[in-house]
Amino acid sequence: MADLEKLINEAKEAGFSDAVPLNISTLELRGDVRASCAENKCGQYGKNWTCPPACGELNELENRISDYRQGIIVQTVGELEDEFDFETTMEIFEKHQKTMIKFAKQLSERFERVLALGAGACKVCGECSYPEPCRNPKRRISSMEAYGILVSDICKKNGAEYNHGKNTQTFVGCYLIG
Secondary structure (H helix, E strand, C coil): CCCHHHHHHHHHHHCCCEEEECCHHHCCCCHHHHHHHCCCCCCCCCCCCCCCCCCCCHHHHHHHHCCCCEEEEEEEEEECCCCCCHHHHHHHHHHHHHHHHHHHHHHHHHCCCEEEEECCCCCCCCCCCCCCCCCCCCCCCEECHHHCCCHHHHHHHCCCCCCCCCCEEEEEEEEEEC
């Protein structure tokens, strides 16, 4: 078993704004959340190995996470000039993506099994090779939503602040350790 307090401190040192323990039993894979991926608002549906339909059906994903016993939730929080500050939002998102990749690599060097779930489609390779075989299947990072996880709900159930106030943007991810 991993020392979660140590992992939380390491996550913050890696660049996350906050981290809290994740009670694996609170993970609920919801069809309604997953269905929103089919609306393709992010443009990655059917174009990325970590997004539907390529990432697998919910029952497959549920089986994939069932063996994990521990985890942490991580957040990247940033200040916006105003609610329409798209440029800073994208900067915060990019920071979150890079930190997710970096910390996943750190964890995989210490733990036999790590499942990283982040915000948005995987960016490990920059551009996904889909439909050609994934170039980094052991390093890829799926989105929490692709797994049917309602991010605000999982934060609430685990005592992680989801809304950090006016003119802030928060991106959330989690790491499951088996």
